[in-house]
Amino acid sequence: MSSARDPLHVNGEVLVVKKIGAYRHLTIAASGIAERYRPGTFVAVSIGDLTPRTHLARRSFWITGVRPTGSHGPTIELVVEPRGVGSTWLADRRQGDHLELTGPLGRPFALPKEPVSCLLVGEGYAAGALFPLAERLRARSCTVTMLLGAPDEVHLLGALDARRAARAVSVVTGDGSVGRRGDIAGALPEVMDGIEVVYATGSHGALHAVAAAAEQHGAWSQVAVETPQACGTGLCQGCPLPVVGEDGVARVVRACAEGPVIRGDRVRWADLGVS
Amino acid sequence: MNLGSVTLANPVMTASGCGGTGRELADFDALDAVGAFVTRSITLDPRPGSLPPRVVETPSGLVHTIGLQNPGLDQFLTRELPWLAARRTRTFVSVAGSTLGEYADLGRRLGRSPGVTGIEVNLSEPGDLGLFDTREPFQAARVVQAVRRDLPPGLPVIAKLAPDPTRIVETARAIAEAGADAVVLGNAAPALMPDGRPAGLSGPAIRPLALRCVHDVHAELPDLPLIGTGGITTADDARAFLAAGAFAVQIGTALLHDPTTAARIAAELQGEPT
Numbered sequence: 001m002s003s004a005r006d007p008l009h010v011n012g013e014v015l016v017v018k019k020i021g022a023y024r025h026l027t028i029a030a031s032g033i034a035e036r037y038r039p040g041t042f043v044a045v046s047i048g049d050l051t052p053r054t055h056l057a058r059r060s061f062w063i064t065g066v067r068p069t070g071s072h073g074p075t076i077e078l079v080v081e082p083r084g085v086g087s088t089w090l091a092d093r094r095q096g097d098h099l100e101l102t103g104p105l106g107r108p109f110a111l112p113k114e115p116v117s118c119l120l121v122g123e124g125y126a127a128g129a130l131f132p133l134a135e136r137l138r139a140r141s142c143t144v145t146m147l148l149g150a151p152d153e154v155h156l157l158g159a160l161d162a163r164r165a166a167r168a169v170s171v172v173t174g175d176g177s178v179g180r181r182g183d184i185a186g187a188l189p190e191v192m193d194g195i196e197v198v199y200a201t202g203s204h205g206a207l208h209a210v211a212a213a214a215e216q217h218g219a220w221s222q223v224a225v226e227t228p229q230a231c232g233t234g235l236c237q238g239c240p241l242p243v244v245g246e247d248g249v250a251r252v253v254r255a256c257a258e259g260p261v262i263r264g265d266r267v268r269w270a271d272l273g274v275s
Numbered sequence: 276m277n278l279g280s281v282t283l284a285n286p287v288m289t290a291s292g293c294g295g296t297g298r299e300l301a302d303f304d305a306l307d308a309v310g311a312f313v314t315r316s317i318t319l320d321p322r323p324g325s326l327p328p329r330v331v332e333t334p335s336g337l338v339h340t341i342g343l344q345n346p347g348l349d350q351f352l353t354r355e356l357p358w359l360a361a362r363r364t365r366t367f368v369s370v371a372g373s374t375l376g377e378y379a380d381l382g383r384r385l386g387r388s389p390g391v392t393g394i395e396v397n398l399s400e401p402g403d404l405g406l407f408d409t410r411e412p413f414q415a416a417r418v419v420q421a422v423r424r425d426l427p428p429g430l431p432v433i434a435k436l437a438p439d440p441t442r443i444v445e446t447a448r449a450i451a452e453a454g455a456d457a458v459v460l461g462n463a464a465p466a467l468m469p470d471g472r473p474a475g476l477s478g479p480a481i482r483p484l485a486l487r488c489v490h491d492v493h494a495e496l497p498d499l500p501l502i503g504t505g506g507i508t509t510a511d512d513a514r515a516f517l518a519a520g521a522f523a524v525q526i527g528t529a530l531l532h533d534p535t536t537a538a539r540i541a542a543e544l545q546g547e548p549t
């Protein structure tokens with residue numbers, strides 16, 4: 001029998017669609033997934049018509065919020081940036097539409113047992129995955145600082161929410177439209193003082209910078225790595241993530257199953273996404 | 276449902292390389308319901324697999340080059356098979372090798388491992404993976420003989436061919452004469468990644484091709500047990516393969532889309548005469 005932590009394949013219903021800058025924010029009734037959620041997990045979504053099924057690869061999205069109870073039952077939230085076929089299709093969903101979803105998938109962020117000082121670094125839409133994490137860290141009496149980055153204002157997610165979620169917030173944008181002009185790698189050195197654990201979501205470049213800064217400052221890092229995924233459920237080995245194992249041996253693991261969250265010092269960054 | 280001396284609870288199997296280690300399907304309560312689980316292809320030595328991107332979507336299909344990533348036989352025997360054995364999952368271990376000697380080793384060692392229901396011989400990967408070239412029917416037959424050589428007689432060997440109708444009857448006949456208990460038709464069709472690397476095409480796009488192979492082989496060799504695979508996503512798709520002459524089916528790509536597909540199709544077919 002599957003356990004209360006195992007993922008589910010469900011039919012969800014879109015309840016609310018909101019536009020937030022360049023993104024669409026979807027609230028979806030997805031019984032079972034909300035209750036099983038842990039920060040850092042994601043859902044795999046089927047896109048397009050299902051009778052017959054013509055889009056066979058699934059699309060992965062961070063769960064950016066959950067409400068286990070509400071008038072529509074348990075709900076999850078996603079933030080979608082329309083880019084290719086699948087993300088554009090998902091961003092175009094309307095209230096009342098149905099979706100096949102699988103989740104929560106992947107290894108979540110490891111939470112500290114002690115109240116430690118945490119830095120949460122998020123880039124673009126991926127910052128959304130950090131807000132439920134911040135909540136759980138504060139519930140454990142951890143200190144939460146945030147660093148948010150994006151190319152410009154429309155791609156900056158959660159700058160207002162961050163003021164509630166964190167004790168201190170820094171914002172960098174590529175064009176300087178909000179916060180300081182710059183990027184995450186450049187802003188990191190100023191926010192690392194006294195930090196014991198760094199959690200990060202975003203591009204490979206940002207995550208690599210976080211892993212390096214953490215190592216330099218003797219901190220732990222937990223990074224949530226996005227790689228192209230065909231299934232998201234660990235079945236196909238289509239999402240190779242080059243790592244160094246606990247035993248020091250280099251190997252290739254499945255980003256969707258052994259990740260997406262992984263210790264930053266375990267990733268072989270130079271070999272990531274090379275093709 | 277009988278295959279050699281083995282009885283399967285129902286005619287729905289998972290397809291090699293699309294069911295993970297088995298545990299991922301079990302997380303969805305979707306392993307115990309299938310007639311048999313087929314592992315990804317296992318080689319004697321570990322293989323790191325191809326560089327990304329490994330899977331891209333194409334209309335009604337997936338083009339993929341996983342490069343047979345697998346932990347090698349030793350790790351498979353210590354880290355994956357015992358879990359399947361403890362669960363009493365009907366397990367066919369898919370094998371691939373670069374020499375006849377490797378195939379014989381794989382057969383001998385798997386044959387005495389508890390938890391192995393049978394062996395599936397992957398005869399369809401193109402030569403660019405460095406595997407033994409089985410495009411000639413007599414070479415395919417030699418592989419089946421090699422796997423059979425030191426295998427306990429009761430253990431079924433099923434051999435899996437690419438869905439290329441051109442010489443399919445000839446090849447099926449050769450491997451049946453070499454001792455295969457059943458033939459799986461087919462595999463991914465030869466294709467190309469957008470970046471030019473050799474790859475396989477799977478999913479509904481190849482279903483008519485696989486159906487043709489089942490039809491042609493069944494017409495010529497009506498007594499040979501056939502397992503149909505290629506683009507099955509619904510119970511009706513499965514029925515079409517059974518109607519064309521297959522006695523069982525395998526579900527691959529559809530599992531990547533919905534991990535409960537095989538279990539659902541098995542439940543729908545249950546109770547129907549086959």
Ligand SMILES: Cc1cc2nc3c(=O)[nH]c(=O)nc-3n(C[C@H](O)[C@H](O)[C@H](O)COP(=O)(O)OP(=O)(O)OC[C@H]3O[C@@H](n4cnc5c(N)ncnc54)[C@H](O)[C@@H]3O)c2cc1C
Binds near residue numbers: 084087088125126260
């Ligand atoms: C764990 C994880 C969480 C993610 N969370 C979000 C999120 O919260 N919001 C958001 O907007 N996007 C997110 N993404 C990226 C999103 O999954 C891709 O942008 C999307 O799959 C691209 O699909 P497409 O059809 O729009 O693009 P296409 O380029 O048409 O995609 C075609 C295929 O490539 C795969 N693919 C291509 N690029 C990516 C990529 N960067 N990551 C994963 N798969 C890819 C798709 O799965 C699909 O199979 C996440 C990715 C992962 C792995």
Ligand SMILES: Cc1cc2nc3c(=O)[nH]c(=O)nc-3n(C[C@H](O)[C@H](O)[C@H](O)COP(=O)(O)O)c2cc1C
Binds near residue numbers: 291341397435478528
């Ligand atoms: C991602 C992926 C990996 C596969 N790996 C293997 C493999 O290791 N060995 C093998 O014999 N076939 C492999 N196959 C082929 C499938 O087992 C199946 O025969 C083929 O995809 C056709 O069926 P389908 O359309 O239902 O997927 C793979 C297919 C896919 C999509």
Ligand code: FES
Binds near residue numbers: 236
């Ligand atoms: S995407 Fe299929 S195993 Fe990770």
